[in-house]
Amino acid sequence: MDKLILIDGNSIASRAFYALPLLSNSSGLHTNAVFGFTTMLLKLIEEEKPTHFLVAFDAGKVTFRHEGYKEYKGGRAKTPPELSEQFPLIRELVESFGIPKFELPGYEADDIIGTMTRLADEKGLSVVVVSGDKDMLQLASEHVTIALTRKGVSEVDRFTPEAIQEKYGLVPAQIIDLKGLMGDASDNIPGIPGVGEKTALKFLHEYGTVEEVLARADEISGKIKEKIVEHADDARMSKELATIYRDVPMELQLDELKYDGYDGGTLGAIFRKLEFKSLLEKMDLSGGAGSGADQEAIEFETVTRATLGSSFADRLRDVESIHIEAAGENPHVSELIGFALHSKDGHNWFVPWELLDSPEAGALRDWLADENAAKTVYDTHRAEVALHWKGITLRGVTFDVLIAAYLLDPTESTHTLDELAGRYGLPSLQSDDAVFGKGAKFKVPDEKTLGEFLSRKASLLAKLRPVLQGELEKSEMNRLYYELEFPLAGVLASMEKMGIRVNSDGLRQLGAELGKSIDQLVEGIYKGAGSEFNLNSPKQLGDILFEKLGLPVIKKTKTGYSTDAEVLEKLAPYHDVVSSILIYRQLAKLQSTYVEGLLKEIRPETGKVHTYYQQTIAATGRLSSQFPNLQNIPIRLEEGRKIRKVFVPDEPRWLILAADYSQIELRVLAHISGDEKMKEAFLNDMDVHTKTAMDVFGVSAQEVDANMRRQAKAVNFGIVYGISDYGLSQNLNITRKEAAQFIEQYFAVFQGVRRYMDDIVKQARTNGYVTTLLQRRRYLPDINASNFNLRSFAERTAMNSPIQGTAADIIKLAMVQISKRMKDEKLRSRMLLQVHDELVFEVPEDELELMKRLVPEVMESALKLDVPLKVDVNYGVNWYEAK
DNA sequence: CGCGTCACG
DNA sequence: ACGTACGTGACGCGC
Numbered sequence: 033m034d035k036l037i038l039i040d041g042n043s044i045a046s047r048a049f050y051a052l053p054l055l056s057n058s059s060g061l062h063t064n065a066v067f068g069f070t071t072m073l074l075k076l077i078e079e080e081k082p083t084h085f086l087v088a089f090d091a092g093k094v095t096f097r098h099e100g101y102k103e104y105k106g107g108r109a110k111t112p113p114e115l116s117e118q119f120p121l122i123r124e125l126v127e128s129f130g131i132p133k134f135e136l137p138g139y140e141a142d143d144i145i146g147t148m149t150r151l152a153d154e155k156g157l158s159v160v161v162v163s164g165d166k167d168m169l170q171l172a173s174e175h176v177t178i179a180l181t182r183k184g185v186s187e188v189d190r191f192t193p194e195a196i197q198e199k200y201g202l203v204p205a206q207i208i209d210l211k212g213l214m215g216d217a218s219d220n221i222p223g224i225p226g227v228g229e230k231t232a233l234k235f236l237h238e239y240g241t242v243e244e245v246l247a248r249a250d251e252i253s254g255k256i257k258e259k260i261v262e263h264a265d266d267a268r269m270s271k272e273l274a275t276i277y278r279d280v281p282m283e284l285q286l287d288e289l290k291y292d293g294y295d296g297g298t299l300g301a302i303f304r305k306l307e308f309k310s311l312l313e314k315m316d317l318s319g320g321a322g323s324g325a326d327q328e329a330i331e332f333e334t335v336t337r338a339t340l341g342s343s344f345a346d347r348l349r350d351v352e353s354i355h356i357e358a359a360g361e362n363p364h365v366s367e368l369i370g371f372a373l374h375s376k377d378g379h380n381w382f383v384p385w386e387l388l389d390s391p392e393a394g395a396l397r398d399w400l401a402d403e404n405a406a407k408t409v410y411d412t413h414r415a416e417v418a419l420h421w422k423g424i425t426l427r428g429v430t431f432d433v434l435i436a437a438y439l440l441d442p443t444e445s446t447h448t449l450d451e452l453a454g455r456y457g458l459p460s461l462q463s464d465d466a467v468f469g470k471g472a473k474f475k476v477p478d479e480k481t482l483g484e485f486l487s488r489k490a491s492l493l494a495k496l497r498p499v500l501q502g503e504l505e506k507s508e509m510n511r512l513y514y515e516l517e518f519p520l521a522g523v524l525a526s527m528e529k530m531g532i533r534v535n536s537d538g539l540r541q542l543g544a545e546l547g548k549s550i551d552q553l554v555e556g557i558y559k560g561a562g563s564e565f566n567l568n569s570p571k572q573l574g575d576i577l578f579e580k581l582g583l584p585v586i587k588k589t590k591t592g593y594s595t596d597a598e599v600l601e602k603l604a605p606y607h608d609v610v611s612s613i614l615i616y617r618q619l620a621k622l623q624s625t626y627v628e629g630l631l632k633e634i635r636p637e638t639g640k641v642h643t644y645y646q647q648t649i650a651a652t653g654r655l656s657s658q659f660p661n662l663q664n665i666p667i668r669l670e671e672g673r674k675i676r677k678v679f680v681p682d683e684p685r686w687l688i689l690a691a692d693y694s695q696i697e698l699r700v701l702a703h704i705s706g707d708e709k710m711k712e713a714f715l716n717d718m719d720v721h722t723k724t725a726m727d728v729f730g731v732s733a734q735e736v737d738a739n740m741r742r743q744a745k746a747v748n749f750g751i752v753y754g755i756s757d758y759g760l761s762q763n764l765n766i767t768r769k770e771a772a773q774f775i776e777q778y779f780a781v782f783q784g785v786r787r788y789m790d791d792i793v794k795q796a797r798t799n800g801y802v803t804t805l806l807q808r809r810r811y812l813p814d815i816n817a818s819n820f821n822l823r824s825f826a827e828r829t830a831m832n833s834p835i836q837g838t839a840a841d842i843i844k845l846a847m848v849q850i851s852k853r854m855k856d857e858k859l860r861s862r863m864l865l866q867v868h869d870e871l872v873f874e875v876p877e878d879e880l881e882l883m884k885r886l887v888p889e890v891m892e893s894a895l896k897l898d899v900p901l902k903v904d905v906n907y908g909v910n911w912y913e914a915k
Numbered sequence: 916c917g918c919g920t921c922a923c924g
Numbered sequence: 925a926c927g928t929a930c931g932t933g934a935c936g937c938g939c
Contacts, residue, residue: 568936570919589919596920621921624935652931654924661933664923672922697924750929759929820926832930836924840931868924868931916939924931 036084036152036289037076040141040163041133045069045122047164047181049115061813063306065118066125070303070311072162073129077293080160085291086148086284087126087133088141089119096138096277113816121306128302129294139280142168146276148284149176155286162188167216167274169196170207201237212242212271221270224263226256242271301454304463328459332372332380332487334479337392345395350375353408353493355486356426358418359474362659364528364635364642366418369476372486374494382483388424401425408497410434410449410489413521413647420529433493435517436500438648439509443811447648449489456499461488512806512841517647520844523851523863524645524655531640532662532864532874535678535910536631542674543627546619553616560609567616570595581607618671626666626675633660640682645866652833653808653840655866663867665911676912681874682862689861689880689907690914691887692870695720696839696901697752703897704805704834707784714899721745727781728774747778751785752835754828789831796830804837805895806845842901843869846894853890859883872911880907 048068076082126133134144145161149171152159156175161168164181172178172193179188193204202210213232215223227235235252239245245252246267249260260267296315303312333339353374360366373381387393399405400419409415409426411434416426437447437455444451450461467485469475476482504513558564561581565572574593577583583603587594597614604610633641646656657663665679666672681688693699698720702710713723725736725744736744743764750760761771779786793815796802801811810833814826847866854861861879865872871891875883888903895901908914 566937569938571937591918594919617921621935625922625933629934646932650931654931656932658933661923664921664933666922668923753928753930756927756929758927763929821928824926825928828929836931839924870924918937918939920935920937922932922934 033158034083035080035158035160036086036148036286037080037082038145038148038159038161039073039076039087040145040161040165040168041087041089041122041126042141043164044072044162044181045119046115048072049112049118061121062114062118063121063308065115066121066306067308069122070125070308073126073131074311074315076160076162077129082160082291084157084286084289085131086145086289087131088144088148089123089133089135090140091135091137112818114818117813125302125306128298130298131291132289134282134284136280136282139277143277143280144282146171146278147280147282148289149173150278151286152176157286160190167207167211167276170204170274170276172196172204200233202233206236206241208271208274209236209240209242209245211274212267213245215266215270216274221273222263222266223270224259224267226259231256242267297460301457301460304451305454330380330484330487330491332382332483334483335381335383335387335396337387337390340387340390340392340396342395345399347375347379348373348395348399348405350377350379351399351405351407352376353490353497355410355489355493356415356419357486357489358415359468359476363414363417363644364421364659368418368422370482370486372483372490374487374490376494378491380487380491382479382486384479388422397424401427403427406430408433408493410493411648413525413645416522416525417528417644420525431497431501432518432521433496433500434648435521436504436513437496439513439517439808440500440503440507441811442648442653442809443651449492452496453492456496458492458495458499459488461485461492507809508807509809512808516806516841516844516848519848521647523847524647526851527863527865528642528644530682530862530864531635531638531642532872533640533680533682534630534634535680536634536639538678539627539631539675542678543623543631546623546627550616550619550623553612553619557609557612557616560607560612567613568620573613577603577607577610581609583607583610618669622666622672622675626672630660630675630678643865650840651810653804653837653844654868655840655844662865673912677910679911680909683874683876686874686876687880687907687909688911688914689873689875689883689887689905690870690911691873691891691903691905692867693839693843693891694902694904696842696869697835698748699897699899699901700805700835700838700842701752701785701788702899704838705782705784705788706898707782707788709782710785711899714902717900717902721748724748724778728777743774747774750775751778751789752832754831755789756824756828792834793827793830796826802830802834804834804841806838806841808837808841810837839869842895843871843891846891847871849894850887850890853886872914875907 045065049065052064052068123133136144142163142165149159149161153173153175159176160179161171161176162179166180168178168180169191172191174193178191180191181187182189196202196204200210210232211221211223213224213227213235214229215221235245239248246260246264249257252260300312351373354371356371357369358366359369368385370385371383373383383396388397405428407429408431409429410432412426412429412432419426433452434447437452448463450463453459453461462485467477467481504510554567557567561576563576563580565576567573571592573595577595578585578593583606585593586599586602597617600610600614604614630641635642641660641662643657643662644659646658649656666675679688698710699714702714709727713720721741721744722733722736724747725731725740726733728744728747729740746760746763750763753759755775757768757772757775760774761768764771792802796812796815800813800815801809803809810829812826812830814822815830817823817826843866847863850871851863854863859879861873861875861883863871863873871887873883873887884905884907888905891903892901906914
């Protein structure tokens with residue numbers, strides 16, 4: 033028996049939206065309605081086993097119903113943007129399910145459904161209509177059941193004509209009479225005032241139709257009668273509005289609605305894109321290793337020592353992409369698993385890692401190192417580092433898929449190949465976790481599984497390349513890609529391979545001293561608190577401070593009392609232990625993170641630490657540093673700053689040279705906003721915070737005291753972060769009102785800055801994204817959200833990202849240019865570290881003068897702004913002394 | 916594995 | 925009325 037399911041797409045989407053909490057995925061896209069829609073579809077397919085399927089959507093806002101009654105659906109709250117942004121996704125979802133969908137300008141989904149039920153009824157098909165709208169009940173018939181959502185979305189009540197009779201005492205056709213009498217506030221259908229469901233039903237049981245009720249109004253007594261007479265026209269119109277139109281001119285044939293079920297691969301891809309991880313697992317779409325149920329077969333050849341003859345070198349000429357698989361997060365210590373090659377004629381090779389050590393592998397190694405052998409790669413930077421430790425050189429990479437994907441949407445938390453396949457509609461791929469297993473379960477699968485998987489990746493790279501190149505072109509990011517990010521990857525790799533020397537004896541010595549101080553502090557704290565406890569546990573510390581010692585609670589966290597530094601400083605006057613705890617925290621941090629943590633990261637073979645820069649993580653375009661993080665080595669407090677003494681040059685008598693941009697973010701702001709006052713400060717090389725204080729407080733340079741400068745500095749920071757009175761008030765410890773006044777005074781002076789802040793938010797609203805000077809993009813899906821918090825956050829991000837991002841563009845450009853100059857001039861000096869606005873080098877004595885001149889020169893001229901860029905250079909025998 | 920805390924720009 | 929300053933990574937705790 034054939035069965036047709038008809039879904040009212042808009043109705044189900046909004047039911048799902050309001051029924052589920054406002055979930056959003058890692059990029060801030062809301063997905064709750066999509067999720068609800070998905071579970072509903074899955075349930076229907078499983079329980080109803082439809083042979084035919086259709087999802088109908090409303091098209092546009094104006095329907096034929098508005099012709100007669102302009103206020104139709106008026107007064108209804110506007111669809112929240114969090115919901116409307118999900119409609120394209122829902123359409124895409126329906127397509128991925130392989131379900132036909134239909135919409136027609138001028139008609140609503142229920143008219144389409146009404147028409148389809150008529151056609152299906154004529155053919156004797158069994159039909160289920162799914163909606164959240166009671167109006168649909170008018171369509172019920174012998175073959176047509178109406179399923180209305182109850183609470184949530186996946187639970188439905190089913191209505192046959194008998195069920196309707198039982199519940200309302202009406203036949204389906206009378207549902208429109210019911211609406212005609214009682215109206216429907218949600219669609220702005222008036223009905224007769226004073227007539228609710230009860231009264232309407234009573235009349236209908238008696239008279240049957242609206243027309244009969246109106247004709248025989250004189251039989252009705254009391255006030256109601258007057259209302260009926262007075263609003264007779266309203267009732268007739270309301271009935272008409274509630275009537276589903278069942279003659280929509282559409283050519284849709286029933287056999288076009290045939291449904292053969294979904295394709296697991298396609299569905300898996302969109303679930304991955306939407307980050308429906310639970311569904312992926314529940315439905316086993318992520319696929320266990322080797323299951324590959326949804327994937328097409330792929331051919332590959334395993335390269336052996338025998339294959340590696342002279343003809344193999346010839347065949348390498350046709351290779352266009354290579355995927356190098358290395359295990360683990362840290363490429364400096366990762367085990368290589370193998371790689372796959374994909375050639376232009378579609379041939380795939382799998383090369384087990386061990387093969388590279390065989391004597392026959394010379395040609396292959398040469399090919400990998402060949403500058404002229406063009407290759408498309410995923411994450412060159414990482415591969416280059418991993419291969420380096422195995423003595424293999426990688427060169428000739430002409431396109432990096434990961435970097436392109438990152439630039440196209442830097443807010444995506446990851447850009448794994450399986451996600452990219454889904455994102456760009458290419459053949460789906462299993463996730464690394466599905467093939468290798470996660471964490472302790474990590475295991476390299478058998479050769480066939482591995483070879484197929486890596487071959488799929490290599491082949492996918494070749495397919496992604498032209499797609500991503502097209503997208504970069506469209507987004508005007510060619511320069512950013514080819515002149516900045518792509519060459520930077522090589523620069524980063526060489527910095528990381530080089531690493532920076534750490535004086536481990538010095539570090540251990542520092543650790544021993546810290547240990548003594550910590551022991552003394554701990555003893556004193558236990559005594560003062562009257563008991564021993566784990567000082568590192570905020571929970572235990574909270575119990576001691578607030579329950580045992582009865583100190584006032586300043587602030588709470590989700591899980592209990594807050595004990596952060598801000599709170600402890602406020603508590604210090606109440607009890608002596610508190611300041612000891614603050615010092616303990618400071619020293620414990622130094623000990624665990626910077627002494628013990630750093631010691632663990634020193635590589636025995638080199639005596640150095642080799643950080644790894646993530647080039648594709650930060651949404652603003654900044655780099656980040658891991659294993660260890662060398663971008664957060666202490667400097668603000670003297671005790672911590674001493675850690676910098678252990679970072680030393682690799683060679684005797686060499687020096688550490690550090691060059692940092694002065695006020696780069698405010699200079700960038702002066703440039704983008706064009707604010708005359710702010711530009712003036714930098715053009716005259718003034719202290720920008722003093723200048724701000726002068727202008728805001730209306731005093732002369734001599735009159736600016738330390739406090740005024742401090743406040744001005746905080747405002748400047750606030751401006752860069754996307755100012756809010758609340759944030760500034762927290763920072764300066766003043767009231768929100770005072771902070772708001774500050775900001776107002778600031779904007780009165782720096783009018784160009786105010787204009788920029790307004791414009792950039794407007795831009796974000798129109799485009800959905802903001803850009804840096806070099807066209808780096810950041811999407812802000814929440815910029816039009818109705819939720820105040822989400823929207824405000826997006827607005828601050830819109831203000832901050834172009835500033836932070838342009839500063840990142842500039843230093844990255846400088847790095848690429850300096851690296852080239854150092855190579856061209858055959859210098860022995862080495863670039864070692866980048867700390868957002870600072871570059872650290874090690875230089876031989878005889879290159880010191882040259883580098884002191886060259887580095888700031890290149891940094892200052894990396895990008896021409898309307899204000900000068902200023903760089904300070906310092907040097908010394910270690911990083912501490914380079915101040 | 917999430918949370919609180921704290922280091923940096 | 926709403927209630928956060930922007931961007932990161934590492935550590936220890938406790939479930």
